Amino acid sequence: MREVRIFELEHDEPATAWRVARPSIFKVISGEIWLTIEGDGEDHWLATGQSIELPRRAVAWISAGQSGARFALASGSERTATKPMAGSPVLNWLPRWLGAA
Numbered sequence: 001m002r003e004v005r006i007f008e009l010e011h012d013e014p015a016t017a018w019r020v021a022r023p024s025i026f027k028v029i030s031g032e033i034w035l036t037i038e039g040d041g042e043d044h045w046l047a048t049g050q051s052i053e054l055p056r057r058a059v060a061w062i063s064a065g066q067s068g069a070r071f072a073l074a075s076g077s078e079r080t081a082t083k084p085m086a087g088s089p090v091l092n093w094l095p096r097w098l099g100a101a
Contacts, residue, residue, distance in 0.1 A: 004074045009033070009064035020058045024075045027051040032065030 006029070009016070015034075026035065028046045035052065036043045038059040044052060045065075054060055062071075 002074045004072055006070065006072050008068065008070045009062070010068045011064050011066055013064065015061050015063040018054075018060045018062065018073075020054045020056060020060060022075050023056050024054045024073055025051055026054055026060070026062075027072045027074070029070040029072055031067050031069030033069045033071060034063045034065070036061050 009031075026033075026046075028048055028050055030048050032048075033046045034043060035046060037054070038061070046052060
């Protein structure tokens with residue numbers, strides 16, 4: 001079983017740090033998100049429908065693009081690699097009524 005949480009960020013909100021307790025999938029439902037993971041030399045700009053896996057114990061910093069953003073965070077992934085997963089069918093666990101699947 002997975003826990004799925006939905007969040008919204010406004011453009012003018014400060015960057016937020018997340019400590020990942022267990023492997024999770026971060027998926028942008030609408031808008032654009034800037035995401036960087038401490039220790040990873042790469043920043044990620046994720047648009048609607050794009051996802052990234054966050055490994056356990058990672059600290060991820062996020063901020064919304066110009067029009068704000070809505071995103072889902074789902075825990076329970078068994079994978080540990082951190083990599084973008086644009087439009088991956090693995091993420092079909094999001095309910096269709098969210099318009100994200």
